[in-house]
Amino acid sequence: MKKIAIRDSEYEPKKSRILRTKRMTATEKLFEIALPGGKSLDHEPGQFVEVSVFGVGEAPISVSSSPTKRGSFELCIRKVGRVTEALHRLEAGDDVGIRGPFGKGFSVRILEGNDLLFVAGGLGIVPLRSLINYVIDNRRDFGTVNILLGCKTPKDMLFNEEVDEWNKRLDVKLNCTVDKADPAWKGNVGLITSLIPGINLDPDRTFGVVVGPPIMYRFVIKELLAKKIPERQILVSLERHMKCGLGKCGHCQIENLYCCQDGPVFTYDKIKNLKGAL
Amino acid sequence: MQYALLKKDHLNDFISKLAQEQKVVAPVSRGFGQFSFEEVADASRIILKHIPTILPPKKYFMPQEETLLEYNLSEGQSMEAVVECQKMVLFGVHTCDLAGIQCLNIAFSERPKDFNYLIRKNKIAIVGLECNDYCDEYASCSLMDNHFPNGGYDLFFTDLGDFFIVHVNTQLGDELIEKTKVFERADKSHMDTLAKMREKKRGIFKNEVDIDHQELEPLFKKSQNSKVWDELNKRCVACANCTNVCPSCYCFDVTDELQLDLKHGKRYRRWDSCQNEGFAKVSGGESFREKRGERQKHRYYRKFLYPMAKFARFFCTGCGRCSRTCMAKINLKETIRSLITEKA
Numbered sequence: 001m002k003k004i005a006i007r008d009s010e011y012e013p014k015k016s017r018i019l020r021t022k023r024m025t026a027t028e029k030l031f032e033i034a035l036p037g038g039k040s041l042d043h044e045p046g047q048f049v050e051v052s053v054f055g056v057g058e059a060p061i062s063v064s065s066s067p068t069k070r071g072s073f074e075l076c077i078r079k080v081g082r083v084t085e086a087l088h089r090l091e092a093g094d095d096v097g098i099r100g101p102f103g104k105g106f107s108v109r110i111l112e113g114n115d116l117l118f119v120a121g122g123l124g125i126v127p128l129r130s131l132i133n134y135v136i137d138n139r140r141d142f143g144t145v146n147i148l149l150g151c152k153t154p155k156d157m158l159f160n161e162e163v164d165e166w167n168k169r170l171d172v173k174l175n176c177t178v179d180k181a182d183p184a185w186k187g188n189v190g191l192i193t194s195l196i197p198g199i200n201l202d203p204d205r206t207f208g209v210v211v212g213p214p215i216m217y218r219f220v221i222k223e224l225l226a227k228k229i230p231e232r233q234i235l236v237s238l239e240r241h242m243k244c245g246l247g248k249c250g251h252c253q254i255e256n257l258y259c260c261q262d263g264p265v266f267t268y269d270k271i272k273n274l275k276g277a278l
Numbered sequence: 279m280q281y282a283l284l285k286k287d288h289l290n291d292f293i294s295k296l297a298q299e300q301k302v303v304a305p306v307s308r309g310f311g312q313f314s315f316e317e318v319a320d321a322s323r324i325i326l327k328h329i330p331t332i333l334p335p336k337k338y339f340m341p342q343e344e345t346l347l348e349y350n351l352s353e354g355q356s357m358e359a360v361v362e363c364q365k366m367v368l369f370g371v372h373t374c375d376l377a378g379i380q381c382l383n384i385a386f387s388e389r390p391k392d393f394n395y396l397i398r399k400n401k402i403a404i405v406g407l408e409c410n411d412y413c414d415e416y417a418s419c420s421l422m423d424n425h426f427p428n429g430g431y432d433l434f435f436t437d438l439g440d441f442f443i444v445h446v447n448t449q450l451g452d453e454l455i456e457k458t459k460v461f462e463r464a465d466k467s468h469m470d471t472l473a474k475m476r477e478k479k480r481g482i483f484k485n486e487v488d489i490d491h492q493e494l495e496p497l498f499k500k501s502q503n504s505k506v507w508d509e510l511n512k513r514c515v516a517c518a519n520c521t522n523v524c525p526s527c528y529c530f531d532v533t534d535e536l537q538l539d540l541k542h543g544k545r546y547r548r549w550d551s552c553q554n555e556g557f558a559k560v561s562g563g564e565s566f567r568e569k570r571g572e573r574q575k576h577r578y579y580r581k582f583l584y585p586m587a588k589f590a591r592f593f594c595t596g597c598g599r600c601s602r603t604c605m606a607k608i609n610l611k612e613t614i615r616s617l618i619t620e621k622a
């Protein structure tokens with residue numbers, strides 16, 4: 001059959017260069033990537049890109065750096081299967097394909113001027129880091145900032161140095177917890193939900209921003225609602241199987257919504273009645 | 279010229295003349311009362327009276343497998359986005375399948391647009407063919423309002439015994455007529471015959487399920503927690519036949535393939551199905567819509583509820599293919615009937 005080249009295909013990745021990599025844990029690796037010509041990705045915190053390793057495939061990955069960092073962007077990738085393993089074999093100087101950014105992120109325009117409570121479980125810190133650094137880079141445009149981080153063990157903590165920096169700031173409050181401590185651990189032990197009741201907040205002007213594994217949402221949201229934070233001020237980012245990022249392939253669908261286009265960030269009021277959303 | 283006339287004797291000339299210039303595909307028999315769209319050189323194999331083909335004409339608009347990208351990994355990786363397409367005439371498309379093509383058009387032209395689909399679609403000339411009577415007991419085209427021609431074709435044939443009345447809907451349709459030079463003028467008596475057939479047809483085609491077209495959307499809205507889905511959960515074997523044969527299902531998977539030289543490769547998409555176990559599974563291991571009943575409900579809702587809100591149109595065309603093919607004998611009309619009974 002005849003093949004004709006098409007311009008502006010939504011499926012065509014941009015050949016991009018890995019500038020730097022950093023091993024973070026046994027399974028996570030950080031990549032700094034530049035688009036051709038040093039063009040900015042111009043994403044919103046919470047958006048994702050489709051990353052290609054040619055000959056292997058494509059995977060949706062959240063942009064972890066803030067849009068205030070220009071000229072390149074960062075992805076933090078956990079090794080779980082074919083594409084992510086191939087990505088882990090790449091180093092600075094190698095090329096990857098990038099499509100996107102896709103989806104609706106955290107709307108910083110709506111968050112502006114309000115108090116923020118960030119709740120990140122496990123890999124949830126990866127997309128949240130984009131927003132947290134955006135907020136820190138524009139610190140006076142937001143109210144109080146509370147960050148709660150949780151993961152399984154201290155070994156699984158990501159972005160340790162950066163988290164230390166956040167912790168040192170006088171304009172950020174930060175709390176970490178692990179399910180299982182080791183002797184060196186000085187933070188809390190227990191589920192992330194246990195940190196919420198102790199926080200002093202003004203529910204009318206607080207936005208709760210929650211990203212973590214599926215099971216975390218129900219419990220965290222319950223605590224936030226108990227704090228009287230209105231439903232539409234609770235923001236979550238949902239993970240679904242994704243192939244196209246274009247609202248076509250159907251994999252990411254949650255009832256009538258396409259997670260790749262209508263999400264991955266949703267306000268709680270929009271999804272609370274959708275079966276299988278949380 | 280809005281309507282033309284083609285004597286049945288001249289159908290062969292029409293098809294063979296077209297086939298000399300470009301690919302022509304039409305319904306042919308596959309035995310066992312089954313039919314499929316295949317390439318033809320003349321009209322000899324074409325079956326005018328046929329139940330919906332095993333696969334709908336979707337296979338030409340969105341091939342089961344199609345290349346999206348080609349790449350060369352040697353010398354600094356180059357790649358090119360491509361579309362595979364071919365000029366062709368699609369002959370003998372029933373009104374239900376015309377509706378199916380319209381559903382696909384809408385889904386793929388929604389932004390972000392899918393140029394692979396949109397470029398290919400305009401290489402295909404569509405010749406519709408009217409059903410004067412029901413194909414079989416699985417159809418529900420009347421309920422879905424797809425039993426009369428509703429546009430979406432270049433030419434539309436109605437079989438009136440010795441001749442076809444042909445509605446010329448587009449310039450492209452007119453060009454097919456001009457090119458083949460086998461058509462005549464339709465006069466008033468021919469048009470009267472058409473009107474009479476349509477009148478008779480109105481008496482034959484009745485809502486196949488006892489519910490108003492308009493009431494379908496509210497019915498599904500109310501049926502979120504219906505027991506009917508539990509019932510389907512027990513029966514469905516997750517073979518995905520229903521979605522493969524559906525004229526408006528377009529879910530796909532994307533895969534890379536490297537040639538043996540490990541340099542040249544392609545990325546292609548291939549039909550996928552929301553009925554497959556791993557379709558909505560994520561890296562953490564959670565599978566959304568884990569139960570078959572939930573996936574069946576999803577399939578029905580993608581036909582009767584979600585597209586209504588998005589596109590103001592049902593994505594069920596009434597062709598009956600899912601019911602004809604289901605390994606577990608899950609029947610669309612019976613499902614709707616069960617929902618009605620339950621809500622009554």
Ligand SMILES: Cc1cc2nc3c(=O)[nH]c(=O)nc-3n(C[C@H](O)[C@H](O)[C@H](O)COP(=O)(O)OP(=O)(O)OC[C@H]3O[C@@H](n4cnc5c(N)ncnc54)[C@H](O)[C@@H]3O)c2cc1C
Pocket residue numbers: 048057058059060061062063076077078079080081082083084085123126127238239240241242243264556559560561562563
């Ligand atoms: C919006 C979004 C943002 C994400 N952000 C990150 C991130 O920042 N860092 C990170 O490490 N991971 C992220 N993921 C998860 C990542 O996309 C998957 O881990 C990756 O696609 C798995 O591909 P694979 O080929 O390595 O695994 P496979 O070998 O294909 O399969 C391993 C497992 O992953 C599941 N899976 C396969 N493909 C996908 C897919 N396209 N989407 C989701 N699950 C899939 C499979 O069902 C299987 O359970 C994100 C996912 C989404 C949807």
Ligand code: SF4
Pocket residue numbers: 513514515516517518519520521553574600603604605606607608
């Ligand atoms: S064809 Fe029938 S058994 Fe197969 S997936 Fe569809 S409904 Fe289930």
Ligand code: FES
Pocket residue numbers: 241242243244245246247248249250251252253258259260261
């Ligand atoms: S990822 Fe394909 S529809 Fe969302």
